[in-house]
Amino acid sequence: MSIEVKLQGHELTDAEVNPTIAASKAKVKVDRTAYLTDLVKLRNPEIPDWMQQTRDHASAIVQELAIPSSRDEDWRFTDLSALLATQFKSVTEPSALGFEQIQSYMLPECVNSRLVFVDGIYAADLSAVDDLPEETIVGSLAQVQEFLPQVSDYFAKQPGGEEVFTALNTASIVDGAIVWIPKDQIVKTPIHLLFVATGTAKFLVQPRILIVAGSGSEVTLVEDYVILNDRNYFINSVAEIQVDCNAKVNHVRIQRDSDSAFHIGKTAVSQARDSQYCGIAVNFGGAIARHNWEIYTNGEQTHSQLLGLSWITGDRTSDTHSLIAFSKPHCTAKQINKCIADDRSHGIFNGRICVPKLAQQTDAAQLSRSLLLSPKARIDTKPQLEIVADNVKCAHGATVSQLEDDAVFYLQSRGIDSESARKLLTYAFATEVINEITIDSLKSKLQTIVRSASKG
């Protein structure tokens, strides 16, 4: 945790910076510390013994923290006031969902390799893992420790656990999803982790995922957040992914929430020597949807790939804060973040890359490309390269543009009307990311969503 201390100088007040922000904040004069403490109080007191110590530790951390404000550098562009204005409730009774209610979210490739969580609670009757090799362990985290005692060595062990929302999740832990792939196991069937929000108003839901890919193993995972009703709720999710030596994890994260939803999601990945992590994140925003995507490479010759797409309309916000933290030489990373913002939406990308002295020969490339479809939409994009090592390649680029008139004209000159031309070009911009998804049904589902979302 880094704490910045301002020694001197006059700090601008909100009123000086922006009078309207100050006015709106005055209305929600909420104590950011008390609010956070109240959120912790919503947790279920009954948990498995093996989690107790971790939970207590996280609770102690949370007590020292507060909900961040826009004065925190990491939250400069994303104002959490609206979150503070809502009192959330805990999920006490799980909603019993029928199979037919979630059928449209099922992936045919994963009929027998899926875990379903309803409002954060494991739904055993909707889950099925029969297609997975026997040696893998895929199921409920709470119950796993009896036959997998090593799980304690991995749970809540990723760096960055003291970040406020991660700590809040850990302090409230009850259950989660575990995916355990033993050494040298190649799992061909993709695994679908489906998190359904029933949309019961004002629920606080805190999903948790722990993925451990043993050395030499390979697995493809879909972390999928969907909704049944368009209400306001708060999802605070944490996924921890451990990629051991020479293992490969393909991770697809899809975030589809309601207009009024708050979703703060953490992905923390640790990579050991020679491992590969290929992540694809597709975000459709929410009242606030934030993805903290952190990669820590702990060995040489790792490869990390991060492809992000945010597609936002209406008044939605989508914020991606990524971190690739190198620590050893000869590692490579490729990152492309795309954002399409329409209407009055707000897209944020902050891409931090740390290359310390030890990480010589790092080869990292980061590209942020944004498309503004409406004059009232807004995009803030910021690379944050912290490079100490002197013998590295770190390329980065950022563009924010509108649809090119010449490209629209080119299509029109071939008989395609301007609306279809705009749709086609917007769609084309998005597909670079979506086309990388290897699960066909998911790819075409997203293509359909994106195609119909482009209004031209």
Place this chain on the structure above:
Amino acid sequence: MIRDNSEVILSVKNLTANVDGTQIIKGLNLEIKSGEIHAIMGPNGSGKSTFSKILAGHPAYEVTGGEISFMGQNLLKLDPEDRSRSGIFLAFQYPLEIPGVSNRDFLRVSCNAKRKHESLEELDPMDFDDLVYEKLELLKMDSEFLDRGVNEGFSGGEKKRNEILQMALLEPKLGVLDEIDSGLDIDALRVVSSGVNALSNENNAMLLVTHYQRLLDYITPDYIHVMAEGRILQTGTKELALELEAKGYDWILEGATV
């Protein structure tokens, strides 16, 4: 080929046009009849591409005076897509790259837009493939070009071939080919020109913009126009191109200012 009783495809009278407030086209006159091949030559910056794009309806150019009639209708009233559907085709001097849209989809959508306009049944992907493979052969193009993004990573010559492939699919009434020969090696030039020749017939017309006699060795024009400073200064037959190649443009420009 020139015939007296051919129908007039394009008639441009006294055209003036601005871009960003600067006049670029300054009183241009041109008439093209069916079956004819016209070539426009002229120094850099004389307005050839501007004129071509005005014909196709580029929104950056503001027509301030004169008229353009195409097949008897007022062209200036039509949107670019309607101009295309009614038979104007512009092969761009610099074709755009559109990554993410496959060439195959693009060609099919474009072809079907035209068919719909003509009240023809739209082609499904299979029937379209049959059609496009036939045209690929005409331009000696590999079918792998269909699966790439539109012009994405194409070489200069490949882009030009792709333009003519589109013309082959759209079968326009008037093909406006802006420097279709630039950047082509001699083999590609042969392929592209024989494509153009195969596509031109007595019911349509071609307007070639070029700097080089070389193209005109392969595609024989009926008329050559010299454009300078936004207007056509001189019109002649194909021999004029040889003269221009030998003497340059100065003698025409000087003649005009006198």
